[in-house]
Amino acid sequence: MPIRYILKQLLMPPGVLVLLIVLAWWLRRRFPLLAGACFVLGCGGLWLMSLPLVVEWSARQLEREPALSAAQWPALAQRADAIVILGAGREQNDPAWGGGDQPSTLALERLRYAARLARASGLPLATSGGLHYGQPPSEAALMAETLASDYGQPVRWLEQRSRTTWENARFSAELLQPQGVRRVVLVTQAWHMPRARWCFEQAGFEVIAAPMGFLGGGSARPLGGWLPEAKAVWQSGQLLNEALGLLLYPLAYGRR
Structure with missing residues (x-):
């Protein structure tokens, strides 16, 4: 470790x-x-x-970026070249899945949202996330398998080297930009989006933020959250x- x-x-x-x-x-x-x-x-x-x-x-x-409305999803095809989903860890050695690794709960939230965006817009998908302490499979591969098996959405690009948000952006740029992908719909939790967007813009992408998993909504709680x-x-x-x-x-x- x-x-x-x-x-x-x-x-x-x-x-x-x-x-x-x-x-x-x-x-x-x-x-x-x-x-x-x-x-x-x-x-x-x-x-x-x-x-x-x-x-x-x-x-x-x-959580500075507003959520995309469902009415905006189809129009993403004219505004972007691809949807990029950032990795969010994994659950290891789950007996329910034959002892294999699975995307974490945070990652599954991102995948579900990205699948909806891809279905509505027709944009190709890219997953970004590397190995867990050098042990395969990569987070990108786990996410791609889930998208294909559970949502029927194939993934065109897998970025499998990154360990940090900065590397997500840097290695995604090395993979995608030579293939003409410059404008990306970036999918991650709303509280992670400012740092993720900054990294991808530094890497040369034009970013359309697609935040989800908001925590600041002020939901009703006992004793007002105290x-x-x-x-x-x-x-x-x-x-x-x-x-x-x-x-x-x-x-x-x-x-x-």
């Missing part, structure tokens, strides 16, 4: 918040004031991350990762 992944899990919430609570326990006798501060920060951070209200507010700061939910912790982590990516990607790749 790459050391980068381990460090990321420890230094990003909720990992760093758990570490603060452990540090509070370790410092409780020698440095009680510092231990108290670590405990409050750790527990307070976990509580905020668990609130659906915080998730919805945070998502609205990231009741903690386990799912909200994961969602908060995704949103924080996305916010940091928006800040760091231009610094890392903006002048390339």
Whole structure:
């Protein structure tokens, strides 16, 4: 497992918040004031991350692109050359599928939406996503198989080398642009779309955003979203990762 992944899990919430609570326990006798501060920060951070209200507010700061209406789908054929779907991880060794890997829930949401767009517009499909720690099949191949088997939509291009959103864009450009694909309909979660769009535009594409999976819609929840939910912790982590990516990607790749 790459050391980068381990460090990321420890230094990003909720990992760093758990570490603060452990540090509070370790410092409780020698440095009680510092231990108290670590405990409050750790527990307070976990509580905020668990609130659906915080998730919805945070998502609205990231979800800048409006959704495409169904009436716009057929006209995409005149505005773009292809639909590109970004990988979103996988579920490994699922006995229900013969012990094979399957696209993650996030990826399946993207595939379902992309299949609808492809059926309405007639645009060809491209999937983008590499290997999981070097082990085949690639995310692109898993997504292509699902699109063909479950939705009857063949995939024309498979970009199978990328590990990050930046590489999604870079390697998709190497694959698609020599074949005349310059305008793409980009399918990913709404909160991921700003970073994804920036990367693809940096790679030379004209992008039509097709966001889905919005989290900032303000759905009805018990106690107005102030009741903690386990799912909200994961969602908060995704949103924080996305916010940091928006800040760091231009610094890392903006002048390339």
